[in-house]
Amino acid sequence: MKRTAKIALSVVLMAAMAISAIGCTKAEGGNNGGNNSNVSGADTKKGEGVMTYAEYAAAALDSQVTVETYIQAKQGWWENDGVGNATFYTQDADGAYFLYNMPCTAEEYEKLSTGTKIKVTGYKSEWSGEVEIVDATFVIEDGSYVASPLDITDKLASSDLINYQNMFVSFKGMTVEAMDDAGSAYFHSWDNSGSQGDDLYFKVSSNGQSYSFTVESYLTGSDTAVYKAVEGLKVGDTVDMEGFLYWYEGANPHITKVVVK
Numbered sequence: 123m124k125r126t127a128k129i130a131l132s133v134v135l136m137a138a139m140a141i142s143a144i145g146c147t148k149a150e151g152g153n154n155g156g157n158n159s160n161v162s163g164a165d166t167k168k169g170e171g172v173m174t175y176a177e178y179a180a181a182a183l184d185s186q187v188t189v190e191t192y193i194q195a196k197q198g199w200w201e202n203d204g205v206g207n208a209t210f211y212t213q214d215a216d217g218a219y220f221l222y223n224m225p226c227t228a229e230e231y232e233k234l235s236t237g238t239k240i241k242v243t244g245y246k247s248e249w250s251g252e253v254e255i256v257d258a259t260f261v262i263e264d265g266s267y268v269a270s271p272l273d274i275t276d277k278l279a280s281s282d283l284i285n286y287q288n289m290f291v292s293f294k295g296m297t298v299e300a301m302d303d304a305g306s307a308y309f310h311s312w313d314n315s316g317s318q319g320d321d322l323y324f325k326v327s328s329n330g331q332s333y334s335f336t337v338e339s340y341l342t343g344s345d346t347a348v349y350k351a352v353e354g355l356k357v358g359d360t361v362d363m364e365g366f367l368y369w370y371e372g373a374n375p376h377i378t379k380v381v382v383k
Contacts, residue, residue: 188243218288351380
């Protein structure tokens with residue numbers, strides 16, 4: 123489900139930015155194209171006043187938090203009432219932080235490329251199970267780190283799956299299931315009310331259990347390899363996938379790469 127009331131005000135601008143500024147976030151040839159190795163390693167030593175991931179995880183909702191983290195992917199830049207914003211998927215050596223609608227100029231957005239280290243101060247928030255940082259400010263710091271996807275296929279049915287929330291992860295050997303009685307392999311939008319360019323929803327199963335995955339169009343739009351791959355899926359296909367473990371009333375990964383086996 124997309125928070126359209128907050129983020130659909132500048133679709134035209136975002137689409138224009140997608141051509142030039144989001145190229146680095148596409149599944150093929152970009153930050154999630156399978157070339158996910160440590161660039162220099164995440165610095166585990168935190169600066170003064172900066173929380174460890176464990177301290178952040180233990181912090182109360184609505185409390186102010188300060189973390190050091192690394193950009194892993196970014197959704198499209200947009201502007202509301204003259205203020206630029208973008209949503210970022212970030213991670214350090216110990217966990218991940220979802221930065222929702224973090225204010226930034228178009229020039230700053232360009233600088234926040236994959237691997238960039240930033241110090242972020244904001245407020246820990248929660249929306250339908252998704253824990254995130256909102257009302258954030260940031261500064262760019264020295265350092266670079268790109269996470270490798272962590273295989274959590276065997277964690278999908280476990281009670282500790284939420285401990286991996288927002289991390290860059292992978293899923294292996296899952297089976298595409300039908301979305302409806304007609305045998306559709308995917309929907310445009312969660313209820314199939316959308317069209318090409320909207321989020322894609324599809325179901326996959328492992329060990330007899332079914333899960334709902336999403337291609338988030340603000341992250342990987344209709345021109346990306348992953349979007350086209352999901353539109354080409356057939357019920358019964360076996361797939362390997364990569365993406366970010368987003369949460370909406372339960373696990374709802376934002377998938378950035380799909381490979382049919």
